[in-house]
Amino acid sequence: MICLVLTGKTIQENLNQIADNRPYIDLCELRLDYLKAEELAQASHFPSKVDLPVILTCRRKSDGGQWEENERLRVALLESALEGDFAYIDLESDLKRISLEQKAQRRGVRVIRSLHDFTGIPSDIFHRMSKIAARGEIPKVALFVASVSDLITLFRAREELKMVEEKIVIGMGDYGFPTRILYKKIGSFLTYCSPKEAAPGQITPQEMKELYRADRVNDDTKIFGVIGNPVLRSFSPVIQNKGFHEINFNAIYLPFPVDSVRAFFTLAEMLKISGFSVTVPHKQGVLPYLGKITREVKQIGSCNTVVRANNLWKGTNTDYYGFVEPLIGDLDTKKIQSALVVGAGGAARAVVWALRNHGCRVTIVNRDVKRAESLANETMSAFDSLENAPLYGAVDLIVQTTPLGMAPLEEEDPIATYALRGQQTVYELIYRPHYTPLLKRAKAKGCTLHFGLEMLVRQGKLQFEAFSGYHYPKRLESTLTLEEN
DSSP, X not given: OEEEEOOOSSHHHXXXXXXXXXXXXXXXXXXXXXXXXXXXXXXXXXXXXXXXXXXXXXXBGGGTSSBOSOHHHHHHHHHHHTTSOOSEEEXXXXXXXXXXXXXXXXXXXXXXXXXXXXXXXOTTHHHHHHHHHHTTOEXXXXXXXXXXXXXXXXXXXXXXXXXOSSOEEEEESGGGHHHHHSHHHHTOSOEEEOXXXXXXXXXXXXXXXXXXXXXXXXXXXXXXXXXXXXXXXXXXXXXXXXXHHHTTOOEEEEEEEOSOHHHHHHHHHHXXXXXXXXXXXXXXXTGGGOSEEOHHHHHXXXXXXXXXXXTEEEEEOSHHHXXXXXXXXXXXXXXXXXXXXXXXXHHHHHHHHHHHHTTOEEEEEESSHHHHHHHHHHHTOEEEEGGGGGGGTXXXXXXXXXXXXXXXXXTOOTTTTOOOOTTOEEEEOOOSSSSOHHHHHHHHHTOEEEOHHHHHHHHHHHHHHHHHSSOOOHHHHHHHHHHHO
């Protein structure tokens, strides 16, 4: 089930939130700690005003809620609200109020017994959940996930607690995000979402239901994703999931923030992940774990797409073709003969090789000159320090491959002192924001522009084919850039 966490300050605001999100949700959670004091007396009447089950909760500040008053008043409010026809009441694991629990039992209200830990994952967490279940209550844990290794621990819950039919396991924070989408794979019988983030990592009900279709995941659903750091704001889930839905392909694609490539491959085996995209900073880090690589990956030394094939991980590089496609005409006609590539990371490797393979002279500039030199030596290119970029004003093409210009560095222009000429082509690999500071300058000068989103969509279509075995639906192609913009 998909549960909407209500964050309104009044009963009417919460009713409005339900009305706005009703097509996407199966139940809701009334949070007394969000309500104004004068609204609390109406809480018991709330379940009769809605057409879906309601969880009653009053979360303390120490557990991530808004309640800062004394504990006696909080318990009294919960007891008073239980006069209403709530389906569940959420009580903390350290709260022992026999009268409250007895009233819930008399009213036929199921108790969700929750533990929130913002410091990490207790070593005995599965034992504690089993004890709660043995009392006839529903165990719930919301734990801060600090790494992929922590995420692996949480995904063990389905096996460790397979005898516990009803449970809720939530990983908080960026690394815990996959538990919210793959809640069925972790063994949870519900997941939470909200119109605004009521807890770290929550997304909107519409995203949960329509973008990810998380409630439709079953044992036959193929899992795909994108790994990187940061990665939660990636547009790739929109590209891939829309394509899967259009062709009725039983698959889901989601972001996996990754700190350790090695740990992620362990998680991939555990979840039987079928393939994944790779973004910064892991495009080279995945190489030692691949059983097979394409010619492009071997030449470039960088991989952005991994698929499972015959029990081996196969690495390909769709950045190469996604980048070079709009330049082919200008490269073939010699309109573009020289290029300045800003950056020397994994994305830059695909860019430089694509340009060199089409006969373009390339100069690589980078803050770390040794990295620029290393890539230049591999590709028979020239190199220099980033501060010397203005010396190369005569090039035909400028390609920006660094994160500068992307959140949280939206105001940064890596070559701010470079004097652009109107005859040049400027290609920005960042796709959010659409116009980076560099592209704004280039537009003002009348340069030919190529946007990161266009490249993302082109290479994403190739990834879709690698993942699904089908061409990307043509009907969707034109809608993707419009949706992001």
